[in-house]
Amino acid sequence: MGRNTRKRRTPLATKIVAGAAALAVGGGGLVWANFYASAHEEHGGHNRTRSAAAQVATIDCPDVGQQIRDVPDRARGEVDGELATMDSQITDAYQRLATTRRAQAGDAQFVGNSILGPLKERRKAIIDRIQLEINRAGGRADDNLDELAGCQGRPADQMQNGGGQNGGDGQNGDGQNGGDGQNGGDQNGDGQNQDDNGNGVAGPVADDFIDINDVQPNSRNSRNGLAANGDGGSTGTFTTECGVNENNLFNSDNLIAAPGVDNGAHHTHDYVGNQDNDAFSSDQDLAAADTSCQNQGDKSTYYWPVLRLQDGTQEFDAGDQGGGAEGNIGKILKPAQAEIKFVGSRQGDVVAMPKFLRVITGDAKSFTNGDANANSSWSCSGFEDRQVTDKYPLCPEGSQVLRTINFQSCWDGQNIDSANHRDHMAFVQEDGSCANGFQAVPQLQIRLAYDIPAPTVENGQVQNPYAVDSFPEQLHKPITDHNDFINVMDEDLMNEVVDCINRGEDCQ
Template identity: 80%
Template sequence: MGRNTRKRRTPLATKVVAGAAALAVGGGGLVWANFYASAHEENPRHDRTRSAGAQIATIQCPDVGQNLRNVPKGARAGVDQELAKLDKQITEAYARLASTRRDQAGDAGFVQNAILGPLKSKRTAALDRIGINIRRVGGSAPDGLDRFAECKGMVADQPNGGDGGNGQDGQDGQNNGGQDNGQDQGQNQGDNGNGAAGPFADDFVDINDVQPNSRDLENGLAANGEDGSTGSFTTDCGVNENNLFNSDNLIVAPGVDNGAHHTHDYVGNQDNDAFSSDEDLAGAETSCQNQGDKSTYYWPVLRLQDGTQEFDAGDLGGGAEGNVGKILKAAQAEIKFVGNKRSDVVAMPRFLRIITGDAKAFTNGVANANSSFSCTGFEDRQVTDKYVLCPEGSQVVRTSNFQSCWDGQNIDSANHRDHVAFVQQDGSCPNGFQAIPQLQVRLVYDVPTPTVENGQVRNPYAVDGFPEQLHKPITDHNDFINVMDDDLMNEVVDCINSGEDCQ
């Protein structure tokens, strides 16, 4: 499988993360913590390994980007660069956490002194630079930015209950570094190529055990219904036959190589990387059958952790950051725009950016979690915090229903969320927002069903993610930039408002 051609790509050798020398690439990917694989060895290391398993599993930091609401446009490029540095710092700290387990087992203060303390210092400096960027263009930096500097250790139980990423509900690494709280943090898990980076057996559920209509998140409600604007518009953009992959994120980290720290699948626009301008997007080729649709549709790849050495096995964003195994292309990628239950929809502005879901939901909490998993033949059963085990003859389905209310003014916002909103329970938009066509993405995959036995999972599948998110299904997400020409967007709106189903 090939990779796309990248613009101004920095050589890998110049951007190796700090601490990477302590990590080993082999056997299909990054061996984050070899002690997990040796948990049952009958030798003196056994007890020490079990002790290590009780240690914190990952690092929880306040999500600064989601807390920045009033960043002047002139400062956003500089602020986005600093936010990307914060992500890189967490990735590096997690790599050190995962490669020093035996040191942690012998020193209860190791995590705080050697990992979390230095990380706080680096984050403080980056937060200071964010303030400088804002003040440089005449803005007022938020008070108390330094309150976002401190990170904590977190045990890998359930996603943080929803403090918005401020780290108040996570476990404190100072107090839990060597305590046995009765939770199995992976010492009995098999190593599927990336050791402690997951996923684990508890991340999977048999679709037959999911109750119909039980999805309890309000995000991602289907906006269309029997009243209002009932039509639809379907665009066929393929399943990434052109092998367009990279680990950038043009929306969140423009101008930053490897800003996502995981690999994305792209359909639609064929000029997608961190350095693409709106003019680049407008002038690019498209994989969509309707050539008026040059929109960018992208999502984290789904991988089967079967030991396959993919094209990015040694790269940042790929195997060097725990994203290992065979990339699974969707067998179907259904992209549809639908209407609103209460009203007509208005045209989306060109270059409108929307992110749905949260790539950091495991440490941030579920406030922005959205995408869900199901199986063909069982799609009345949707689950956001588990991967699904489908019966023979059934395929895995990933579904994302995007925000479908727009503030009427902005194509983006400082935290990349405030300019759009989900419909309310009655189907209407919040005050001051207008209904726009709702993007619905349904991805269908032929995935060999993993084997789950005795608390272990073999050959699991998982979405790519930030290393410290442990490949949790709750972190699935989807991204969109509207690059339809005006004629096509007007056609989409007319079809939806007139109740027609068009393509």
């Protein structure tokens, strides 16, 4: 599949990072949030806050990209661009939702008539274009995609469950079900926030955090992210040292999901490894780039949304799209350590990854899509047997926040990408094997460790919270964490990785 070779703006790393200063509420950013009081209870001798009625309205749209399958290669660039425009439409609709609280308080139909109805029409126009582009390129577009045009407003404490699809939620998006968008609004009708943690943005809230002592050991129930390796099969490991983004390479692009689209992610990423990462980087650009990895044969790109401490710091992107203008505010926190490791298969040998293989794991839209593709694990050092996916951990003093993701490691044997950027890869089954004729490749495991002072949670309030950057409508929920990888190892190094793993050795 061809890649756009057009280059664009100077990387954000060249901007000067402003000194610590209070981020002004306003300035074009997403500044609305309103949280009801939370109940505070004692649990097992440890304080724990539960939301009594957290009602932050957001925009919930079916994820069209995950439903698309048959897209000819020559149409993928256009389709990805249309899907990125859909993301921008949702961002714009959420901004309108977040800045019209007074109008909503005075008109129960405002959200449906003024936000959701027009949004549905704009989405339908894009879906029509996507269908036309697929058919024109020789594919066969799904005639039912129109059913995904409608969105709804809903309270933030009602996450969709399972499936990775919104199903019926998208079917009623005709502008008449906007009542949910009224919940949790401005109770005084004056457009002022009553309880936004003092930072002026929607999320995270107290109920997004949990004391690590309140997490039961070995209780995480994740359908994804299984470790591929074990006592049998190929037991070796290969560790690549690529630093923690000392070069300050940040941008809000997504080369995999939105190639050729500036600010395609609507949130800022950390990058390690390849140093030519933006939406306009071609495979040739990646192959010719410098790398932060100690082994210069590894020019792979590893990237993830940044964590921020919402402490009032005005970062370099405080006024930018992807940053403060889209609700991602505060001090960017680099990991103290980034462990990047490849492991083997419990069922036998692994085969080499193809060069330029693209893998997305986790789901940046899990809050509205549901948890079917959620694949992050949050914990604290010293408590690694306690893992959570949908909460940020409150770690004791001296303990680091841990953020771990195990990637899909079953490859279809043919494609470096797929129309929805998922179907060419799969997770191992419970026994560690690959289904449907897929082949086992080295499993990428990334473990990030952060030095973060534990936020204070009192009376349903969280002070100085940390949070993952997110699409605005995803409200900084921990379940939206995700990670991206493009394999740009040279052939000799990839063969070395495979041989090391299959021999059962630990290499770097």
